[in-house]
Amino acid sequence: xxxxxxxxxxxxxxxxxxxxxxxxxxxxxxxxxxxxxxxxxxxxxxxxxxxxxxxxxxxxxxxxxxxxxxxxxxxxxxxxxxxxxxxxxxxxxxxxxxxxxxxxxxx
Numbered sequence: 001x002x003x004x005x006x007x008x009x010x011x012x013x014x015x016x017x018x019x020x021x022x023x024x025x026x027x028x029x030x031x032x033x034x035x036x037x038x039x040x041x042x043x044x045x046x047x048x049x050x051x052x053x054x055x056x057x058x059x060x061x062x063x064x065x066x067x068x069x070x071x072x073x074x075x076x077x078x079x080x081x082x083x084x085x086x087x088x089x090x091x092x093x094x095x096x097x098x099x100x101x102x103x104x105x106x107x
């Protein structure tokens with residue numbers, strides 16, 4: 001990620017997983033990437049992110065999963081952070097929509 005303005009960040013991320021084959025199954029190695037923007041708000045207590053993500057299909061012949069993900073994280077007291085995100089599928093290989101809630105604490 002790189003800060004490109006007042007609390008505005010550009011993000012790029014990706015990865016690759018070597019799957020290996022199992023008798024009777026032919027899996028693709030998988031790769032994924034995402035690109036997006038994030039903005040810190042309310043004196044860096046709130047962070048809003050929007051990004052595009054694509055995952056390579058695990059099985060030959062299936063469409064890659066492509067989605068837009070929106071996320072909001074809020075810094076709480078005592079090192080707690082809450083995150084809410086929603087996924088909106090853009091391809092037949094992706095779920096139509098999804099929702100995630102998470103919490104973390106630094107110590």
